[in-house]
Amino acid sequence: MSLFANTAVLLGKEIRTEYRSRELLTTTFVFILIVIVLFSFAFDPTSDESRRFAPGLLWLAILFASSLMLQPCFLREQHNDTLSALRLSVSDPFAIFLAKLAANTLFLLLTEILLLPLFAVMYNVPVIPVLHWLLLVLFLASLGISIAGTALSAISAQARMRELLLPVLLLPLLAPILVVSAEVTRALLDRAPVVRWKGIGFIGVFDVVFLTALWLFGEYLLEE
């Protein structure tokens, strides 16, 4: 019970601090926006071309943007050593991870939902008919990115060259999610949309495996 109560309190703190600073949302939103707009102007794709490569582009932009978002996740807890204060306060350190990954998922999903209409217009792909499936893929993949990214953020925050370490570790680790999410999205945006259940299942399994690993070993990641 106290795990979820602590998680809720910490999630509230994450949302409140982000609402005041708007650092993470702004950075992520602007980065994905720039990539979507620049690629659209640079290649001026036809509708068929868009259906083929736009999903990959979208997920690549999300992946790079997420590494920007995840970087300060634990780094800013070191500024005043607030991570120590959290560790002294919570009864289960997993609550710290749960709150952070929930906040990261929320912020990432919010950015994606805000940018989805722009993506549809710029690349001339109809997202409305498959919106519910698309949201499911966005949610599951964003959750996977946040779980793995939050764990790696905790590791990299204590290391030297921390700014470099997170993307170097994160991008290869998330390559399977990137490939599968792009493939599932491509199938959804096809002229004859198909729901790739195997792909969705793969992302779900990725989430469960990494969440379990974080639950089992997360405490060690926070130790000095």
Next chain:
Amino acid sequence: MTLPAFAPIGLRFENIDKRYGGLLALRGVSLSIAPGECVVFAGRNGSGKTTLLRIAARLVRPTRGSLSFSGKSDGAEESAVRPGFVAHATMVYDELSAEENLLLFAKLQEVPHAENRVETLLQEVGLSERRSSLVRTFSRGMRQRVAIARALLHEPAILLFDEPATGLDPQGVAWLAEAIRRLRDSGRTILMSLHGESDISSLGTRAIRLDAGSVAADTRTGATFRSILTFAGA
């Protein structure tokens, strides 16, 4: 400070080693701290003071040896042996107000009647009128007051101060010394690491000098006590 009812708790470090990679920060430290003692740790930078206090707070796991509280094994009666920790880093969020910070940590620690407790502590540290101001607008002294209030939220029987006077002006040091004096007189066990003599170090009932991770001197008597604080004979 409010003088709550709590059972005095002591600490026992048994043969503690702590290694960071190739660096041995603590070597075979064995100490017994009686309930209600006010212990001052002195020593040069890198002598192991901070590591020892962080082990006492259970933020750092010793490589070898054990820590126990009042003869109980570590982990027994968890809430009763959760020390309050004040360091030179304030351990509070700049983006939150003083009240929001205290409420956050009170809720995480499941402090009963959190709002009332926060209200009381804000008054005790003299920040009632600035309760809604963001901590980032505070002076160093005011931040340290928030830090002390945070450490006292759950009415801990053990308090750990790691160079708490760093960056404070003389007025801030005087306020801190008075606050620690009241906490000591309330029967709490206090461990603090300090540099040199000050109003704060004079509150100690026992002085321990660490040198290269080992206990080099340990005394409760006047002249030796002073020499430990000033590193004389180090």
